[in-house]
Amino acid sequence: MTQFALAAQAATRALRQLFPETPLQRNDYLSARYEADIWLKREDLTPVRSYKLRGAFNAMRKVRAEAPDQTHFVCASAGNHAQGMAFACRHFGVQGTIFMPVTTPQQKIDKTRAFGGPNVTIELLGDYFDQTLAAAQTFCAEKGAHFLAPFDDQDVIEGQASVGVELLAQLGRAPDLVVLPVGGGGLSSGVTGYLRAAAPETQFRFVEPLGGASLLAALNAGHPVKLPRVNSFVDGAAVAKLGDLTWQCLNWATPDQVLLAPEDRICITMLEMLNVEGIVLEPAGALSIDVLPQLAEEIRGKTVVCVTSGGNFDFERLPEVKERGQRYAGLKKYFILRMPQRPGALREFLSMLGPDDDISRFEYLKKSARNFGSVLIGIETKRAESFAEFTGRMDAADFSYRDITDDEALAEFLV
Structure with a gap:
């Protein structure tokens, strides 16, 4: 061994x-x-x-054994490492200062505070984690605290x-x-x-x-x-x-x-x-x-x-x-359509949907000075094959459309 x-x-x-x-x-x-x-x-x-609690506990245990006077620990984390350290701080009765980005969801902040109780202070600094980490390390050096790394530490490992x-x-x-x-x-x-x-x-x-x-x-x-x-x-x-x-x-x-x-x-x-x-x-x-x-x-x-x-x-x-899973499985797609501005065009389009197709989003921008309007439409289906049938019907009817499901920049902006 x-x-x-x-x-x-x-x-x-x-x-x-x-x-x-x-x-x-x-x-x-x-x-x-x-x-x-x-x-x-x-x-x-x-x-x-x-x-994460395992590594935080073991590192804190070993530091305390070697340096009993060390009662202040610092970390930078917006997630599980922060919660593990907070729990360990309360267990050992030491003080912990946890740096989190300003953008950290309130739920994570609240959970970390609940695990650490009065033994933990949370500092929200930096829009990005690199900024948060730098602030934590500077604070740690100034206070003579022990920086508890999330993974790159032998005791944590x-x-x-x-x-x-x-x-x-x-x-x-x-x-x-x-x-x-x-x-x-x-x-x-x-x-x-x-x-x-x-x-x-x-x-x-x-x-x-x-x-x-x-x-x-x-x-x-x-x-x-x-x-x-x-x-x-x-x-x-x-x-x-x-x-x-x-x-x-x-x-x-x-x-x-x-x-x-x-x-x-x-x-x-x-x-x-x-x-x-x-x-x-x-x-x-x-x-x-x-x-x-x-x-x-x-x-x-x-x-x-x-x-x-x-x-x-x-x-x-x-x-x-759910949304991301459906899109990956091919069960949900987003399209931008050029809808002719004539009576019955919308009804004609709707008739192209199959029995398993369902509209989850529909936004129609009508511009009276033009012959076509733009439509953002989201469609869910029970079979991925349904989309090939649906687009085939649109092609046959000469509908102009664009599938933006996998266009990351455009889909993020519009969807």
């Missing part, structure tokens, strides 16, 4: 004073669907609904490794495959670091959001690189650059072990798990399940553990998730 593995086991034992191990649950629905033995490691069921310690003990045998979401790399560094020592036969697949593939970029370049642009929808894993320490832990991996999950497809997985299994997952928490179709041939007949990393989902986002 390696020194890291022993440290991970010690971290796991220490965590028991904070919360019991999270469940490892066999999922019958997914197992039957993929003809495999599929288990979910439910990190969405920690007290703060994500695994050890804490996240407790996920691997638990799942191996709970399963009672080495799984064939563990599927891990990746953001900054703390969770995947910890779990693989432990399992590669304790269960060397286990294989791994890493999942990143398509718009934030920092691990894949690092593996292709041979070192961590900063992505020029990051899609923030999967906020729990949308990291522009892999950490230096986490890179050292993961540089053995190969690019073909990394799978990319399109943000809109993740929405379908979130809705499926909610509607079929009653499991609430945030976008990052659904990553490991989302790629199972890509692994279907490989995992048949095997034991697979998917780590569901978090369940901090704001239900005010549900309409957006």
